[in-house]
Amino acid sequence: MFQIRTLNNISARGLERLPRDQYEVASEINRPDAVLVRSANMHEMEIPETVKAIGRAGAGVNNIPVDTMSQRGVPVFNAPGANANAVKELVIAAMLMGARNLTQAWEYTRNLQESGESLTKAVEDGKKQFAGFELPGRTLGVVGLGAIGRAIADAALALGMRVIGYDPGITVEGAWQLSAEVERAPNVDALFAKSEFVTFHVPLVDATRHILNAERVKTLPKGAVVLNFARHGIVDDHAVMEALDSGHLGAYLCDFPSETNRHHPKVVALPHLGASTGEAEDNSAMMVADEVRDYLEDGNVRNSVNFPETVMERVEGAYRVAVVNSNVPNILGQVSTDFADAGLNIIDMINKSRGDLAYTLVDVDQPVPESALDAIRETPGVLSVRIL
Numbered sequence: 001m002f003q004i005r006t007l008n009n010i011s012a013r014g015l016e017r018l019p020r021d022q023y024e025v026a027s028e029i030n031r032p033d034a035v036l037v038r039s040a041n042m043h044e045m046e047i048p049e050t051v052k053a054i055g056r057a058g059a060g061v062n063n064i065p066v067d068t069m070s071q072r073g074v075p076v077f078n079a080p081g082a083n084a085n086a087v088k089e090l091v092i093a094a095m096l097m098g099a100r101n102l103t104q105a106w107e108y109t110r111n112l113q114e115s116g117e118s119l120t121k122a123v124e125d126g127k128k129q130f131a132g133f134e135l136p137g138r139t140l141g142v143v144g145l146g147a148i149g150r151a152i153a154d155a156a157l158a159l160g161m162r163v164i165g166y167d168p169g170i171t172v173e174g175a176w177q178l179s180a181e182v183e184r185a186p187n188v189d190a191l192f193a194k195s196e197f198v199t200f201h202v203p204l205v206d207a208t209r210h211i212l213n214a215e216r217v218k219t220l221p222k223g224a225v226v227l228n229f230a231r232h233g234i235v236d237d238h239a240v241m242e243a244l245d246s247g248h249l250g251a252y253l254c255d256f257p258s259e260t261n262r263h264h265p266k267v268v269a270l271p272h273l274g275a276s277t278g279e280a281e282d283n284s285a286m287m288v289a290d291e292v293r294d295y296l297e298d299g300n301v302r303n304s305v306n307f308p309e310t311v312m313e314r315v316e317g318a319y320r321v322a323v324v325n326s327n328v329p330n331i332l333g334q335v336s337t338d339f340a341d342a343g344l345n346i347i348d349m350i351n352k353s354r355g356d357l358a359y360t361l362v363d364v365d366q367p368v369p370e371s372a373l374d375a376i377r378e379t380p381g382v383l384s385v386r387i388l
């Protein structure tokens with residue numbers, strides 16, 4: 001029986017992918033084989049030695065100690081693209097809120113004390129304060145052209161906007177999926193200089209922390225609208241508040257309220273709602289539950305942020321061994337020798353590496369004796385060995 005600990009509410013449709021005759025799933029499990037999580041901060045928590053996999057039912061993994069898990073030979077999985085449409089829709093909504101001053105206008109009508117004819121008069125007199133602008137012809141800068149950035153670029157083009165994108169790490173697959181109408185900025189400064197709206201869709205890492213800072217905020221056109229539905233640390237809140245106060249920026253719409261930003265009249269700060277739709281929650285949970293199950297039962301790795309993609313069809317009746325090791329020479333040779341010494345015949349094998357990690361799946365035709373597994377475990381550089 002596999003034990004799965006959930007750290008956040010994970011959609012029931014996702015959990016249904018883990019059959020109850022094989023999986024016990026609960027928030028109170030002491031020795032879990034895997035952890036399913038959304039945004040809970042795992043950096044400070046003690047992650048039990050029994051954990052073999054972590055599944056993030058979503059995209060961002062900055063709440064998970066990925067490097068520590070890599071050193072322990074534990075893969076972290078996520079659900080790329082599963083919540084992209086939900087974020088796209090919220091960002092488009094935010095862009096319209098910013099362009100038409102919707103929250104301020106709504107606040108205005110809610111606070112009117114008049115009634116009857118005087119209410120109508122106050123409405124008509126007041127509306128001029130909230131006059132906005134239209135989207136066609138306006139330029140949207142998209143920083144990060146992954147699943148979300150691309151979806152937003154397409155939607156903005158469909159609304160008649162001009163779209164400029166910047167992504168130094170775009171994958172070949174990602175570039176193929178990107179509309180040819182998206183103009184390519186050579187760097188983030190070139191993008192900022194032209195963007196009347198700028199939206200961020202990058203992971204929070206050292207290179208992206210405060211990518212919009214006090215210096216760069218000045219390079220945005222006057223009246224620009226900033227959208228941050230990526231992570232709190234991507235934008236320097238203080239710099240943005242100053243630019244809103246000076247009138248240089250028109251509005252800041254984000255998914256990350258803070259003490260600094262949430263009371264500012266030109267800020268709309270939503271409670272991290274980007275992925276909070278039934279559809280996105282189901283998609284993310286189903287995708288990551290399937291990934292974790294495939295890893296626990298068959299050792300296959302799909303959509304991991306730290307392990308190499310490794311999928312091997314299992315030969316009917318074969319005994320499978322999964323080895324995680326540091327990516328240093330000769331470990332594979334040693335593992336093969338350990339199998340040969342135990343008299344085991346290898347039917348199929350796959351070996352992949354990613355950065356400092358290597359991962360091997362070996363199918364053999366007989367049960368693997370504990371002594372052979374111990375011999376592999378004792379090889380310097382081997383981080384984990386499982387028999388599946």
Ligand SMILES: NC(=O)C1=CN([C@@H]2O[C@H](COP(=O)(O)OP(=O)(O)OC[C@H]3O[C@@H](n4cnc5c(N)ncnc54)[C@H](O)[C@@H]3O)[C@@H](O)[C@H]2O)C=CC1
Pocket residue numbers: 058059060061080081083084087143144145146147148149166167168169170171174201202203204207208229230231255272273274275276
């Ligand atoms: N508000 C919310 O509820 C949600 C927020 N997010 C956030 O959005 C981020 C992006 O999500 P996805 O698009 O699904 O991820 P993704 O992995 O598909 O795309 C991220 C893109 O950012 C690019 N990138 C990395 N560093 C960059 C840099 N310095 N400059 C420009 N581009 C850079 C990568 O090359 C990649 O193409 C997540 O990491 C997460 O932090 C994701 C989902 C929901």
Ligand SMILES: O=C(O)C(=O)COP(=O)(O)O
Pocket residue numbers: 038039057058059060061083272274275276
């Ligand atoms: O997928 C992401 O990166 C998100 O930010 C969504 O977070 P959540 O699962 O809604 O807590």
